[in-house]
Structures are given as structure tokens and as C-alpha cells.
Amino acid sequence: MNLQKVISGFFFILAMTLNFGFFYGDMDNVELHSSYELFAALVISLIATALKIGDKTQIGSVLLASSLVADIQLIAAVLVWTVVEYTSTFTPSHMATIISLSGGAFLANLTSVILYIGETLKSKR
């Protein structure tokens, strides 16, 4: 067992699950989506990105790319939330935008987890 693998796997999967947790629920219902969960999803996603940096292999670059996509989507979601909260009134359609952005991030995270699992399975050690 490789401790480094455990740690990076932990973060990759945690980023996906948190993302899913935030995403899950009615699109336009603010009550069903916790801002804490979005915060956690973003932070873990950023950490996962940092862990993927500097891997020179082919699969490493795809992992990094998918992680960057997730980050950008989540940051966009956070920005939308913040801007709407402070500059206009919060409507269900705004919430729908935030959730769909996080849904995109979830797909990116899913891709990266699948790639990660595939790479792990292929590894002989």
C-alpha cells in the first residue's frame, strides 16, 4: 500500500462526493443546497488540483486538465452566488445556474476519478 496513493485518491474522491452532495437536490430550491458544502467542494477540489500538478505522464496531464475544469466551474458557481447575493435579489433561476455549474464540475470530477481508477488498475504494483 502506498500512502501517497491513499492521500491523493482520498482527495480526488472526496472532491467528487462533496461536489455531488452539493449538486444533489431540486435545481431551484435554495434550501436543499448548502453553501458550506459548496465551500468544502471548492477547497477540496483546489487541493486535488495541487496534488495533480507536476505529474509529467500522459494520464497525469489529463487528470490535471479535468481538475482545472472542475475548479473553474466551481469558482464560477461561487462567483455567481456572491455577486447575486450582494447585488440583487436571489431568485430560483440564479440557484439553477449555480447548480448547473456545479453539475458540470461534478462531471469533470467524475472523469478524473474514473481516469484515476483506471490508472490504478493498470498499475502492476
Next chain:
Amino acid sequence: MSDNALWIILQRLRKPIIVIIVTYAISILGMVLIDGMDDQGNVYHLTFFDAFYFISYTASTIGFGETPYTFTYEQRLWVLICIYLTVIGWFYGIGALVSIISDKTLKSELMKSQFRKRVKMLKSDFIIILGYNHVHSQVIRKLVNVGLNVVLIDNSEENIHGFLLEDFSKSVPVMVGNALLTETLEDAGIHQTNCKAIVAHFFEEEKNLRIAILTKFLNPNVTMITKATWKDTINSLLDTDIAKVENPFEIFAKRIDIALTSPHILILENWIYKNADLADEASFLPQGKYIICGYGRLGKAIQEKFDKHGIEYVIIDEHLMGTREMIENKTFIRANADDKEILLQAGIERAVGLVAGTQNDIDNISILLTAKKLNPNIYVIARENTMKEVSIFEATKSDWLFIIERILINKTALQLAHPLKHAFLKKTLYQDEAWGRALVNFLKSQLGDNPKLMKLSIDEESAYALYHEIERGELVNIDVLLRSLEDWNNNHKAIALLLKRNGKEVLLPQNEVLQLNDEILFACDEESAEEIELIASNMYELHYVCSGKEKQNWLLGKLFRG
């Protein structure tokens, strides 16, 4: 991946980035969770945005104060923790970044990638130089002066820094690297078709051989110019088919050989190297007994030449042994040559010449001084290995000074920068005295003491008119280029020294019909150099010297006729 530098930075930054993210996340979460109190005394919670805003300016030590409301003591307690946590996180990150920037591996990677880029961007022919030493410093200067591209690699960072201080270093891509590795040679662009030559003069000759072999397999079209003095190495180098070997001792001995029989050839050589002009007086080496100090590679090479001419000699060496025959014939003395008694024993008083040719420069100076004292009329030939002590050697007034490094510099630079001159020189060295005297006198009478050397290639760029004339199938004789533009029946002041065609060379060509891609070397003065260029590139001038008539411009011709 080609860009290693970026990856090094990213890999090293991984940890600091994670540290900063985690400290921020903990601080922000704490700020959001802890109860606050607004100005009306109601409990409220900071939003994520408020918390991020607050932590951002706190962590970067800007400190705008407590927003949106004054903090409670619980909040301040947490802020205290946040400050230490985040500020330390930042310091750690910045410290890591600074240490990466000043990192040696990163620096050398940056240098390498810059070097590769510059080498790839070279459009015209270039030459790879391995190792930066005194010889190469001078060679690079000469090559850069004639506009050739040079690429330099040296093992030591110190040498490279020394090179970067030179005024001509701007145009030369440099890299620290081990020249004995394939990878380094590839970085230097050995695979590129415009890489013409590779130069290595390592003192350890097996290194030169190794590079020659690597080069042969990497790109057999590249010429290798190198130095070798041991027979085995020379043969192995020649076997690679791409190496041009310079043996300074053989060059040295060959000059003595020539000076014994045909000094005018040496005058021509000095003129080609621009060391002297043709007015120098040609003098034979004195005939009589010689003393050779040093029986190493140089001593043996000179011995061979003296044997060939049947000149009497005595060899003195302390370390290397002569053959039994030599000792019996009393032509070898095993002793330190820098000893009065030994020199007297060798018969210095009635000797006409002495060669101070040991490996040690100071020994050579000392021998030279002693010899002059014992026999003030003796002709002294001195060997100097490095150019560090040039001024001292010059002050000792030896009659003939051979500087091994200068031989290498001149030879290498001439081969690379002026291949045609080099070809002419090589041919010249095998001519006899009568030929040499005739040529020197002819040149002097026609062109003065210091004629200019000029090269003309029959290609579209440098000889437009001539090129198209020959392409059309006209027969143009080489003499056409020498006719005067004022009167085609006369010649201007120039002499064709060499014609090079398909790798074959014709010395002093006359009545040769020119072909495409011929290369011709002329001796001429300033004025006739211009005339040659005009004839070669201007179709009107060419027409005049070919036929003696002005070429008619078809439009003007029509107008006048009409």
C-alpha cells in the same frame, strides 16, 4: 516533455500551494461558523464572501480592520489563530518560491531550454564548439568576425560565465553541459542540416576520439576538427572519415622541413595567415649541426625531418630514452638539457641551431638563455605550449617561436572561416622552392607587398551575371574575370590562385572554362577586387569583357535604330 523548467517549478510548488489552500479553508470556515454580533446586538454569521475578504487582507498583512461589524471576543480569538496560520502559510509559500528560483537545477534547465530554442532558430550554417579555452576563445572571435554562427558548450559553469563577459558572446548560444554525451550534442543541434562542423581540442585525446565517433553516428555530414598527437589516436580519428586532425607537432616539424629547403613557401603561408606580408626576406635555416632538446612527440617528428635532409643533430632528453643505435652514434644524451655542461658536451659551441622543444615552457626559456650565452650566434627555435607567457618568450629573442596554441588557433580558424584559403595553403606546402620564389616574386611585382585575398563563388547570389551566362551554355574562360573594365585587351591587377570544382583543386588555374558552383581564390588589390565582383554580377560589364562591345539595352537599341 521539452520544457523541464516549468515542471520543476510546478512540482516544487505543490506543497506550498496545498498549505496555503488548507490554511485559508480552515480560517474561512472558522470565521463563518463563529457567532458575531451586529450593531443592534443581534447574533449574525459572516458570509463566505465576508470571511474570504477578511482573511485575504489579513493573511497578506494588509489589515483593513474588522468588517462588517466589530468582532466579538470569540471571533477575535479565532482571528488571532487565523493570522498566525495564514501568515506562516504565505511565508512558507514565498520562501519555497524564492528557493526554487535560485535553484541550480532550475537555472541550468532554463539555460538549456533557452539554448535549444536559439539553436533551433539558427537559419544559416553553424559550427559547434566544445569546450571554452584559450584556443577556442580566439577561434570563436575569428569566426564571429567573418559572420559565421557558433554554438558553444562547456562542462564548467565558471568557463561559461567567463565567456559571457566577452564582447562577442551575445550572438553565441551557450550551455553548460558534458560534451561527451549524445544528449548534449543533440541539444547543440548536431542533427540539423545546417550544422557544418564540430570543433573539439580536448587535451585528453580519447575525448576527441569519442566525440568524433558519436558525431559520425549522429550526423555523418558534419566535419569534425580536432587535435591529436598520438599515432593510434590519429589513425582512429582518420578512420571515422569525418575528422580533420590537427597535429601541432607535425605542423611544427613540417615548417622546419620547409624552412630547410623552401623558405618562400613559408612566406606565402605567413601572408595567408596574415602574420606578415610578402616583403619578408626568405632565409634558409642554417646548415650544420643542431641540438634538439626534448625527445617527445615533437622531438621525434623533428628528428624524422632532419634524417630526411641528412642533417647532423644531437638529442638531449632527461626522461625519454633514445634507441641503442642513437646512443652508440652519440646522437642522444640522457640528461637535463638545461645544464651548461650537458650543452657543452653536446657541442653547442660549434652547433648552428638549437630546438628548445620540451613540454615545459619555463625549461624552454631557460635552455634558450643558456644556449645564447654559450654560443651567441646560435639559431634558436623555441616551443611554447600555452600563450600565457607570450611576452616573456618574445623578450628572450628566440629566432623562431612556435606557439602550439597559436598553431591550433590559426589552423582551425582558417579551415572553418576560409576553406578556400586553407585549400590553397595545403597545396602550396607541397610545392618546391622554385615555385614558391616565382609566385612570391610575381605577386610582389604585380600587386605589391600585401595583396588581398578574395573568394568568388559562381552561384546566383554572388555572381549573378556569370551564373546565368554559364547556365545558358556560354563558354566563359577564367581569364575573362581578369580583364580590365577600362580596356578589355588589358588585365587588371589580379591573379587566380586556386580553382575548386567538385572537391578537386587546380593550383594557379589558367585557360579553365568556368562551370557552375566553381569557387575561385584571387590575389588582388582593392580596386581589382571590385572589378572582379562587377564582372561577375553585372551583365553589361560581363558582356564588355567577353566581347569588347557594349551590350545594347534592347529598348534603347530599338529607339536609336528607329
